[in-house]
Amino acid sequence: MRKFAARWGTFRRYSGLLRELVVRDIKVRYRRSFLGLVWTVLNPLLMMLVMTLVFSTIFRSNIENFPVYLLTGNIVFALNADSTSQALMSIVGNAGLIKKVYIPKYLFPLSKVLSCLVNFGFSLIALLIVMLITHSPFYPSLLLFWAPLVGLFLFSSGLSLILSAVNVYFRDVGHLYSVLITAWTYLTPIFYPIEILPPVMQKIVFWNPLYQYIKYFRLLVLAGTVPEWDTNLYCFGAGALMLAAGTAVFKKLQDHFILHI
Amino acid sequence: MPGYRLKNYYTLSTLLREAERFPCIAFEVFDTLLLRQFLPADEPFHARLKDETPAPAFTQAELEFLRTHMALNPLLKKVYDCAARAGARIFLVSLLPLPADFLTGVLRETGIPQWEELLSAGEADESLPHALASRAEGKLLYLGQYSPDALREAGITVFRYVPPIQRYLQSGGHLPEKPRTSALSERCADTVNRFYTRVTHPARDVAVQVENVSMLFNISSERIDSIKEYCIKLLKRQLLFEEFWALKDISFEVRRGERVGLIGLNGSGKSTMLKVICGVLRPTKGRVEVTGTVAPLIELGAGFDFDLSATENVFLGGAILGYPREEMRRRYEGIIDFAGLHGFENVPIKNYSSGMIARLGFAIATCHTPDVLIIDEILSVGDFEFQKKCHRKMEELTGRGTTVLFVSHSAGDIVSMCDRAIWLDHGRIADMGEAEYIVEKYLNQ
CATH class of the missing domain: 3.40.50.300 (P-loop containing nucleotide triphosphate hydrolases)
Incomplete structure (x- = not known):
């Protein structure tokens, strides 16, 4: 218990740094661009536009309000994909700092996930714009939009911790993971409905956590219903498990980071 | 007096260790022995330092040489701080007849602002050592030329002062020979080292x-x-x-x-x-x-x-x-x-x-x-x-x-x-x- 209190104390002390790191990420990302922060909204909008143009002709019959369907899937998936692939390099990229000053090292992957979460907030503006344009109904369940995000935040943090730690030892992880992300994109029903998959694939995709988070989010936004307990259990359970695994791996490996970066 | 008998390099440390025992301390700066030890042998007044008793008066050129080649040890300020903390009083004495302005200049380099009185060589009052020893306040004073015996009689412990090693480092990193050390002072050096920290930082923080x-x-x-x-x-x-x-x-x-x-x-x-x-x-x-x-x-x-x-x-x-x-x-x-x-x-x-x-x-x-x-x-x-x-x-x-x-x-x-x-x-x-x-x-x- 005392150990936990000490950890919490350290975290409190460095929460300012976490904030600075997140702010830095956001500032640096669009620093030299003309439109600056507008890009955080514009980016998902343009993406949606392109993909709608390409895919809507194929899937139009099955899905109502395809733009919103696509955008919801896309931004939730992007939250996980962006945060984990940025976090992947976070330890190696901050080698200079880690070698010189004592900082709790988990702050680096965590700051990446948080800055992507802030980014996600801007994407929500894009979502609202699209919903207004397409005249989609605003359900009261929308107010629960944060619920799947909490689960996904835990999940992404856990995965980020694992990836950033393992990447210190094996730099191949970066290359491998970018391939994996592509595969993951296609295995997640972002721009297609899950029903078009053969039954075997549907079973596999069911165990893809990202599918569950997206489903949760879509149920809130598109269907106006709150998911059953099993989806809830799955989402939060997967998040908690991944975070536990990530913490365990990170904790075991972190003492030797400095010898490898 | 143990302080006087110990040879150059360890005197500062001894002082620090013994600070509580010696309420009044005088440093001997620029005495003949010291100068001879560190001056090059071909320096013209090297021989004079050896032969002439009492110590010779210096010419302007020789003073210039001393000014450029000798400096008070940068440690002096530190020692002063330590001794002052331990409640000791420190005086500086010179056994050579150096003019007052020369010494003022050198003393200024140490960065200690508290030089209180400056008496030029030879002008000092006979009774001054006694007056100093009975003073309650621990100010740093320059005494001018005094014989160590007069000071010791008055209860002021005299320490021989260590020449600065920095000057020698600057002149190509060439250090003077370590002076002879008796077995006694070698032992003392170790003790001194062990006690040094205790004296400088009495609170065990x-x-x-x-x-x-x-x-x-x-x-x-x-x-x-x-x-x-x-x-x-x-x-x-x-x-x-x-x-x-x-x-x-x-x-x-x-x-x-x-x-x-x-x-x-x-x-x-x-x-x-x-x-x-x-x-x-x-x-x-x-x-x-x-x-x-x-x-x-x-x-x-x-x-x-x-x-x-x-x-x-x-x-x-x-x-x-x-x-x-x-x-x-x-x-x-x-x-x-x-x-x-x-x-x-x-x-x-x-x-x-x-x-x-x-x-x-x-x-x-x-x-x-x-x-x-x-x-x-x-x-x-x-x-x-x-x-x-x-x-x-x-x-x-x-x-x-x-x-x-x-x-x-x-x-x-x-x-x-x-x-x-x-x-x-x-x-x-x-x-x-x-x-x-x-x-x-x-x-x-």
Whole structure:
């Protein structure tokens, strides 16, 4: 218990740094661009536009309000994909700092996930714009939009911790993971409905956590219903498990980071 | 009188150890024996010093020579502080008839403002020693030319003064021969060293405690960064690591407000030691305990983002050191002032010169009064003006009770800035004790 209190104390002390790191990420990302922060909204909008143009002709019959369907899937998936692939390099990229000053090292992957979460907030503006344009109904369940995000935040943090730690030892992880992300994109029903998959694939995709988070989010936004307990259990359970695994791996490996970066 | 009998190098330490026993202390500066020992033999007045009794009067040229070749030991201020803390009174005496303005000039270099009375050589009153010895206040006085006997009679202990090693270091790193030491003074030197810390820091306030710390590194013949290499090495059974102990069973304590220097050759483990103390490295064995906040100055500007402006980096840098944002906002003006960056606050620091970045880094790290300041060889950057500023800032911090750990290859810096030195050799402590004594020993190894 005392150990936990000490950890919490350290975290409190460095929460300012976490904030600075997140702010830095956001500032640096669009620093030299003309439109600056507008890009955080514009980016998902343009993406949606392109993909709608390409895919809507194929899937139009099955899905109502395809733009919103696509955008919801896309931004939730992007939250996980962006945060984990940025976090992947976070330890190696901050080698200079880690070698010189004592900082709790988990702050680096965590700051990446948080800055992507802030980014996600801007994407929500894009979502609202699209919903207004397409005249989609605003359900009261929308107010629960944060619920799947909490689960996904835990999940992404856990995965980020694992990836950033393992990447210190094996730099191949970066290359491998970018391939994996592509595969993951296609295995997640972002721009297609899950029903078009053969039954075997549907079973596999069911165990893809990202599918569950997206489903949760879509149920809130598109269907106006709150998911059953099993989806809830799955989402939060997967998040908690991944975070536990990530913490365990990170904790075991972190003492030797400095010898490898 | 034990103080007078002991030979040159150990007298300061003895003084420090014995400070409680000797309420009145006089330093002998510029006596004939001392001058002869350190002057080149072909110097014209070398012979005169030897032959003429009483000591000869100096010509203007000879005085000029002395002025350029002798300086009062930079340690004098430190000794003065220590003795004053222990309640002793210190006087300076010269056994040579040196003119008053000459001595004033030399004394000014020591940086002690409290020289109270200056009596020119030969003019001093016979009864003055007694008057001094009965004074209650511990001011530093210059007495002019007095015979040690008169002082001793009055109860003032006379110590022979150590010549400064800095001058000799500057003249090509050539140190004078170590003077003869009797077995007695050799023994004393060790005792002195052990007691030194006790006297300088009587309150046992430990700021940094290092207990049996060992640090093991695995140096594999090649670094393995990829899965392919790892598998190949695993199959070939080449995953054996070579063991290297960077630190082996190191124990020491640093008391609050103490300034400790680490010296040693390259690869002796100095930087590793600092990293262990900062918490950057976790020791393989042993324990390090640091009381209070640590500000590491291992590399100025570590953690800066070069795309951000100075203002943004002040907050980022402060956060890295764990200072709250509110506090950084309050100290912001002071930081920009110290770094001399007015008018450049909003320029991305990638456009800065390396000196500007170093100044900003130093200003951020020292804006707050940390409990422990760790400095690794960083003051070599920047121009001399900035270095002077840094030295002053560090004086100011130690004045406020900050503990300083300092790594440098410059023996002069260690002597002038540290109270105590730890000499590391191949990951072990070769010796530790009073800075000057250790540096001396290290250079003569």
